[in-house]
Amino acid sequence: xxxxxxxxxxxPVAAKEAVGNETxxxxxxxxTHTIRDKRAKAVAELDDWALLREAGKRIKDxxxxxxxxxxxxxxxxxxxxxxxVHWAADADEAxxxxxxxxxxxxxxxxxKVKSMATQEIGLNEALEAEGISAYETDLAELIVQLGDxxxxxxxxxxxxxxxxxxxxxxxxxxxxxxxxxxxxxSDTPGELAEAARLHLREKFLRAKVGISGANFMVxxxxxxxxxxxxxxxxxxxxxxxxxxxxxxxxxxxxxxxDLEVFLQTLPRSSTAERMNPYTSMWTGTHDxxxxxxxxxxxxxxxxxxxLADEVGRQALRCIRCSACLNVCPVYExxxxxxxxSVYPGPIGAILSPQLRGIQSEIDASLPYASSLCGxxxxxxxxxxxxxxxxxxxxxxxxxxxxxxxxLEKAAMKAAGWVFDHPRVMAAGERAASKTRRLxxxxxxxxGAWTDSRDLPELPPESFRDWWKKHxxxxxxxxx
Amino acid sequence: MRAxxxxxxxxxxxxxxxxxxxxxxxxxxxxxxxxPEAQTxxxxxxxxxxxxxxxxxxxxxxxRAFEGYDYVVTPSGSCxxxxxxxxxxxxxxxxxxxxxxxxxxxxxxxxxxxxxxxxAHFPHTVTYHPxxxxxxLLGLGERPRKLLxxxxxxxxxxxxxxxxxxxxxxxxxxxxxxxxxxxGQDKVSNAVSTGAEVLCGxxxxxxxxxxxxxxxxxxxxxxxxxxEILASTEEEPWS
Ligand code: SF4
Numbered sequence: 001x002x003x004x005x006x007x008x009x010x011x012p013v014a015a016k017e018a019v020g021n022e023t024x025x026x027x028x029x030x031x032t033h034t035i036r037d038k039r040a041k042a043v044a045e046l047d048d049w050a051l052l053r054e055a056g057k058r059i060k061d062x063x064x065x066x067x068x069x070x071x072x073x074x075x076x077x078x079x080x081x082x083x084x085v086h087w088a089a090d091a092d093e094a095x096x097x098x099x100x101x102x103x104x105x106x107x108x109x110x111x112k113v114k115s116m117a118t119q120e121i122g123l124n125e126a127l128e129a130e131g132i133s134a135y136e137t138d139l140a141e142l143i144v145q146l147g148d149x150x151x152x153x154x155x156x157x158x159x160x161x162x163x164x165x166x167x168x169x170x171x172x173x174x175x176x177x178x179x180x181x182x183x184x185x186s187d188t189p190g191e192l193a194e195a196a197r198l199h200l201r202e203k204f205l206r207a208k209v210g211i212s213g214a215n216f217m218v219x220x221x222x223x224x225x226x227x228x229x230x231x232x233x234x235x236x237x238x239x240x241x242x243x244x245x246x247x248x249x250x251x252x253x254x255x256x257x258d259l260e261v262f263l264q265t266l267p268r269s270s271t272a273e274r275m276n277p278y279t280s281m282w283t284g285t286h287d288x289x290x291x292x293x294x295x296x297x298x299x300x301x302x303x304x305x306x307l308a309d310e311v312g313r314q315a316l317r318c319i320r321c322s323a324c325l326n327v328c329p330v331y332e333x334x335x336x337x338x339x340x341s342v343y344p345g346p347i348g349a350i351l352s353p354q355l356r357g358i359q360s361e362i363d364a365s366l367p368y369a370s371s372l373c374g375x376x377x378x379x380x381x382x383x384x385x386x387x388x389x390x391x392x393x394x395x396x397x398x399x400x401x402x403x404x405x406x407l408e409k410a411a412m413k414a415a416g417w418v419f420d421h422p423r424v425m426a427a428g429e430r431a432a433s434k435t436r437r438l439x440x441x442x443x444x445x446x447g448a449w450t451d452s453r454d455l456p457e458l459p460p461e462s463f464r465d466w467w468k469k470h471x472x473x474x475x476x477x478x479x
Numbered sequence: 480m481r482a483x484x485x486x487x488x489x490x491x492x493x494x495x496x497x498x499x500x501x502x503x504x505x506x507x508x509x510x511x512x513x514x515p516e517a518q519t520x521x522x523x524x525x526x527x528x529x530x531x532x533x534x535x536x537x538x539x540x541x542x543r544a545f546e547g548y549d550y551v552v553t554p555s556g557s558c559x560x561x562x563x564x565x566x567x568x569x570x571x572x573x574x575x576x577x578x579x580x581x582x583x584x585x586x587x588x589x590x591x592x593x594x595x596x597x598x599a600h601f602p603h604t605v606t607y608h609p610x611x612x613x614x615x616l617l618g619l620g621e622r623p624r625k626l627l628x629x630x631x632x633x634x635x636x637x638x639x640x641x642x643x644x645x646x647x648x649x650x651x652x653x654x655x656x657x658x659x660x661x662x663g664q665d666k667v668s669n670a671v672s673t674g675a676e677v678l679c680g681x682x683x684x685x686x687x688x689x690x691x692x693x694x695x696x697x698x699x700x701x702x703x704x705x706x707e708i709l710a711s712t713e714e715e716p717w718s
């Protein structure tokens with residue numbers, strides 16, 4: 001993944017800062033609660049939501065089980081329709097392929113459709129190193145790019161910004177990237193959108209190369225599909241002469257019939273819309289209509305490794321709707337940046353450690369970035385059991401025995417032994433009860449629990465000791 | 480009707496009152512309660528922290544301890560969920576059988592005993608926090624509310640953001656203590672905003688976390704387990 005994220009601190013450290021940032025917490029609470037409530041309404045309108053969810057899950061599982069077959073089918077269809085297919089094993093290879101393709105056109109500028117895959121591989125930075133400027137054209141991505149910032153949400157990358165902050169970014173930074181913001185720009189949504197429109201229009205009209213990802217690829221016809229709500233994506237997909245799409249291999253679906261399910265679930269689950277505003281679909285190239293050259297770069301970058309894990313592979317069903325982020329109480333307080341990846345929130349916590357491995361500090365900490373409350377699983381339109389995968393990945397981290405986990409394992413073993421010997425446990429309880437005055441409710445420096453919470457006072461006797469008496473009383477009275 | 484009480488390790492050591500209340504309540508309703516003393520911990524903390532192998536002997540112990548009981552009742556949604564959802568995956572057939580015979584207290588009352596009015600009296604204003612595992616993994620739904628609504632003298636106040644996690648989450652509470660505390664503080668302010676005297680829950684682990692914040696902040700709120708409210712009668716008020 002992107003070099004930008006290397007050396008991220010572990011999740012709890014990064015989250016601590018976010019928790020203390022009142023503005024950020026306010027922005028996130030407002031935004032996530034608004035979209036959460038809207039989504040719940042949009043989903044409740046469909047009485048067959050549970051069936052659609054199950055269908056989406058099965059289509060994805062079936063496709064993943066036969067991924068080899070469907071990818072070859074896709075390659076044949078795309079090639080037959082006039083496109084060129086490239087295979088990239090990792091981020092470096094994908095970046096190299098795209099840079100070569102752009103250089104071959106002689107251009108030094110590209111316009112981009114909002115895409116997670118290109119962020120995952122750090123394409124913009126890789127192109128910049130080759131002297132190619134990549135312009136983000138999604139409004140929120142534009143805000144992130146102008147602010148020299150990182151996205152903090154899959155769908156709303158600038159969710160951590162409020163209107164005032166956006167106005168300042170536009171006013172201060174637009175000029176350096178192209179057409180400056182109009183004088184006297186206010187923070188009303190209308191004026192902000194107009195400033196972005198004017199700034200971007202120049203880029204759309206000039207660009208000869210467009211770069212995109214895709215939400216789906218239909219194997220039977222070689223059709224790529226992009227869902228967006230602004231129309232800016234469609235500009236990039238239709239105006240340039242060359243179109244390069246970088247897409248994760250798990251985005252393939254067998255047929256148009258399968259696509260129909262996601263056309264219903266994705267918009268409702270992501271933006272709470274009944275129908276997606278701009279759904280662009282293209283199949284290869286056509287004379288005098290749209291790009292005359294089309295390249296598809298199929299990206300693995302850890303996906304086949306993920307597929308090899310029986311429990312973890314369900315993460316590859318993800319259609320990146322963001323519903324799990326929007327309901328997640330941890331995301332709401334920690335913010336997207338703490339996850340150290342372009343994939344934040346619950347899905348990021350199970351996807352990043354699988355795509356990147358669990359060697360780095362941040363990746364080894366992500367499976368623990370959850371209270372396992374299960375709200376994510378409830379809303380996921382492809383029924384990914386995120387808590388199940390989190391626990392599974394915790395096992396992997398614990399097995400690896402990294403920092404702190406050796407001690408923890410010993411403690412778990414010791415606790416296990418005590419729990420397997422009820423007499424020892426009862427004696428321990430009695431000892432603790434007797435000395436309860438010696439357990440101050442505020443242990444200085446004892447850290448994680450007592451920093452913000454008092455400990456309960458221990459009772460004079462355990463339940464099992466009470467039971468013995470109660471039971472004997474019952475016997476005595478013959479009841 | 481005979482039922483075995485699975486009190487849970489937290490209730491045994493820290494909240495015996497909840498276990499005692501559960502026994503009183505069930506006996507009042509004519510249930511013959513037994514407490515198999517071989518029981519200890521269901522293994523949830525180990526399992527959820529990624530120590531599956533360390534969980535296995537505890538699953539075997541629990542399975543043996545509750546052999547032969549048609550009903551196993553526990554005043555904890557998350558321990559019930561551990562047994563119901565994870566035992567079939569971790570243990571053998573006997574463990575799967577225990578999973579099918581294990582009931583969270585409100586499930587047992589409403590579905591097995593068939594009561595929503597347990598004859599309780601608790602003259603206080605109460606707001607109810609449905610802990611996540613009871614809410615989502617067990618699907619307790621309206622059961623706790625129906626039970627509370629039938630308690631004489633009790634005034635139930637709606638908790639804003641009730642279905643949001645309180646932030647306990649087992650080892651999450653210490654591994655991610657800042658986020659955990661922030662979630663708990665929001666839960667406490669929501670509960671305080673209802674003006675209720677009592678914050679009721681059906682999981683003492685969550686109440687320990689919430690109560691720890693209540694005590695630290697000096698919030699005007701008393702966390703009480705649902706079993707204790709249901710055990711309370713006019714003749715024998717709980718507290
Ligand atoms: S995991 Fe599910 S809810 Fe989360 S983004 Fe992916 S599809 Fe949406």
